[in-house]
Amino acid sequence: MSKKTLTLMSKDKQLFNIEEHLAVQSVTIRNMVKEDGASSVIPLPRVDSETLALVIEYLNRQQAPEEDEDYVKKFVDERGEIPTLLELAQAALDLDIKKLMDAACMKVADLIKDFTLEEVREALRIENDRTPEEEKAIRDEFQWAF
Amino acid sequence: MGYESEMDCRTCVDKYHESLALLDVGHSDSSEEAMNALMNAVGGWSPSVIIPRRVVYDVGKKMDGVRQQYDFGSKLPDELIVQILSMLPAKSLLRCRLVCKSWLNLINSTEFKLMHLHNFNQLNPRCFVRRLLVVAEECYDVHLDDEAFTFDDSTQIELPLLLVSTCVLGLSDVAMALFASLMMITLSKACDHPWNPSIRRKLTIPLPMVWYDKMSDDYKVVSLAYDECSSTTRPQVVLYYSFSPILILKYSCNLNHLLLLLSQVKVYTVKTGIWRKVVIFNGSVHWIAWDPTPGVSYHSIGSHYSIMTFDITTELFGEIQLPEFSADGLLMVSYLENLWLSFVLPV
Numbered sequence: 143m144s145k146k147t148l149t150l151m152s153k154d155k156q157l158f159n160i161e162e163h164l165a166v167q168s169v170t171i172r173n174m175v176k177e178d179g180a181s182s183v184i185p186l187p188r189v190d191s192e193t194l195a196l197v198i199e200y201l202n203r204q205q206a207p208e209e210d211e212d213y214v215k216k217f218v219d220e221r222g223e224i225p226t227l228l229e230l231a232q233a234a235l236d237l238d239i240k241k242l243m244d245a246a247c248m249k250v251a252d253l254i255k256d257f258t259l260e261e262v263r264e265a266l267r268i269e270n271d272r273t274p275e276e277e278k279a280i281r282d283e284f285q286w287a288f
Numbered sequence: 289m290g291y292e293s294e295m296d297c298r299t300c301v302d303k304y305h306e307s308l309a310l311l312d313v314g315h316s317d318s319s320e321e322a323m324n325a326l327m328n329a330v331g332g333w334s335p336s337v338i339i340p341r342r343v344v345y346d347v348g349k350k351m352d353g354v355r356q357q358y359d360f361g362s363k364l365p366d367e368l369i370v371q372i373l374s375m376l377p378a379k380s381l382l383r384c385r386l387v388c389k390s391w392l393n394l395i396n397s398t399e400f401k402l403m404h405l406h407n408f409n410q411l412n413p414r415c416f417v418r419r420l421l422v423v424a425e426e427c428y429d430v431h432l433d434d435e436a437f438t439f440d441d442s443t444q445i446e447l448p449l450l451l452v453s454t455c456v457l458g459l460s461d462v463a464m465a466l467f468a469s470l471m472m473i474t475l476s477k478a479c480d481h482p483w484n485p486s487i488r489r490k491l492t493i494p495l496p497m498v499w500y501d502k503m504s505d506d507y508k509v510v511s512l513a514y515d516e517c518s519s520t521t522r523p524q525v526v527l528y529y530s531f532s533p534i535l536i537l538k539y540s541c542n543l544n545h546l547l548l549l550l551s552q553v554k555v556y557t558v559k560t561g562i563w564r565k566v567v568i569f570n571g572s573v574h575w576i577a578w579d580p581t582p583g584v585s586y587h588s589i590g591s592h593y594s595i596m597t598f599d600i601t602t603e604l605f606g607e608i609q610l611p612e613f614s615a616d617g618l619l620m621v622s623y624l625e626n627l628w629l630s631f632v633l634p635v
Contacts, residue, residue, distance in 0.1 A: 231368050247368065248411060251375035259386050266372070267363050271388050280386050287382035 148175070149183045150198070152191040157183065164201045169238035188236055193229040196221065200242055214245040224253055224265050370394065374407040 146162040148171070166172040174184060186194060205213045221227060227246045234243035254265050263270055281288055373384060373395065381404070385392045394400050 228364060228368070231371075232365060235365055235367060243368075243371070247371040248375050251372050254372075255376050255380040257380075259383060262384060262387050266369060266387075268388050268391070272386070277386055280392065284382040287379045 150194060151183050151185045152189055152194040153187055154191050156191040156194070158191075158194055158198050160198055160201060167201055167239060169240075171237065186233070186236065189233040190229065193226075193233045196226075196230055197233050197237065197239070197242070200239075210241075214241050218242075218245045218249045222249065222253070224250060227253075228266075370400070370403070371407075374400065374404045375411060376404075377408065377412075 147159050148162050148165045150158045150160060150165070150171075152158070162175065166175060171184060189197070200214075200217055203210075203213055203217075218227060218230070221230065227250050231243050231246035231250065234240075234246060250265075254262055257265065259270075262268070373381065373391070376384065381395055385395050
């Protein structure tokens with residue numbers, strides 16, 4: 143049986159080939175293949191090429207099921223930068239690859255758990271919408287945690 | 289931690305402790321190994337170890353609502369933010385409430401608490417360990433459910449009250465106050481103190497009866513009727529319902545009546561002929577009640593038992609008759625300091 147190949151296109155129009163039986167680990171792709179056979183190129187408008195390359199690398203892993211958990215952990219550990227991990231998590235979310243997304247989120251949580259407020263805001267790209275007075279009231283409620 | 293010399297722990301191996309197992313902290317298939325590891329780690333005393341069990345919530349469904357509800361003002365998808373936050377320890381979450389307004393709303397929401405409970409505890413399975421010291425003092429620790437049974441110093445268990453009669457009645461797997469990882473209900477003479485060590489907060493609720501209602505995210509206080517004149521006297525009951533298949537029963541000394549809240553009530557379904565280990569289902573709390581008859585001790589064959597029900601929503605009591613117990617079908621009863629009992633029905 144010949145192995146069918148799919149083509150994925152990143153945000154910056156780069157093309158990536160991947161064997162179909164590996165690509166369908168992504169629920170999103172699986173559904174597309176089911177619907178129309180996905181003969182043409184699958185565009186991924188929110189995923190940049192660097193991230194897509196990582197996702198492809200992950201999908202191409204050849205791992206025994208029992209080693210898989212460890213592999214996913216190691217895979218995200220090696221890419222321990224928060225921005226990379228967030229991109230990866232976002233791509234995994236879009237493509238619906240649950241294991242990868244969970245692992246990436248877990249790694250981010252682990253990295254930010256001791257961050258200060260400012261650092262958390264910066265890492266997760268959140269804007270502060272509070273006045274210092276409001277902040278103080280919330281802070282005082284559980285002073286020991288700060 | 290200096291356990292070794294000062295401990296002369298009485299072993300409280302009983303169903304009571306198992307019934308406390310609702311720490312919900314993920315599951316442990318390796319309870320025996322964990323126990324052995326603990327024994328090695330602390331040198332010979334016999335702790336009662338509470339082995340957590342997996343509690344699965346229908347998180348996915350609930351979180352759909354959360355996702356639509358919040359706007360995190362971030363370029364990242366909300367789902368990612370929620371996912372990441374649900375994996376943070378309680379202390380970090382307490383800080384994160386300050387990040388922005390929507391985070392505070394999210395973190396305070398019941399849906400998120402359940403999701404956090406599930407996700408965080410699944411990633412960080414922990415065991416609650418109860419120890420009794422020589423001086424008749426009780427100690428509580430949290431250990432990670434790993435091979436070495438590592439002591440978890442991030443969750444400090446300090447009894448919130450210095451009361452002689454304080455005793456931990458139960459553990460709930462749900463956040464009563466904020467994020468739950470561990471909940472204790474302590475009892476003093478006059479008050480109950482639901483207490484969540486993860487966030488170091490306790491509440492004080494006057495007796496008689498209190499429980500937490502998932503639907504309304506609130507406590508319910510209920511007292512059971514006590515009819516002194518009736519021949520089928522029901523004990524005056526304090527029912528601690530801690531939101532999990534766990535109910536604890538209290539023996540009321542003054543009234544000399546037993547009040548049974550059951551750790552693992554099994555419910556007999558006539559149609560299928562199957563005993564089910566369910567305590568809370570169909571929106572009702574179920575527990576075993578015993579009719580005290582003079583001269584008949586509570587575990588002897590002639591005693592009358594039934595399953596009492598209490599519908600949380602309608603607040604109506606009901607009673608389910610139990611089949612007769614055969615001679616070999618004795619109830620297992622375990623004592624704890626003559627005050628606390630739990631029951632397990634025969635399978």
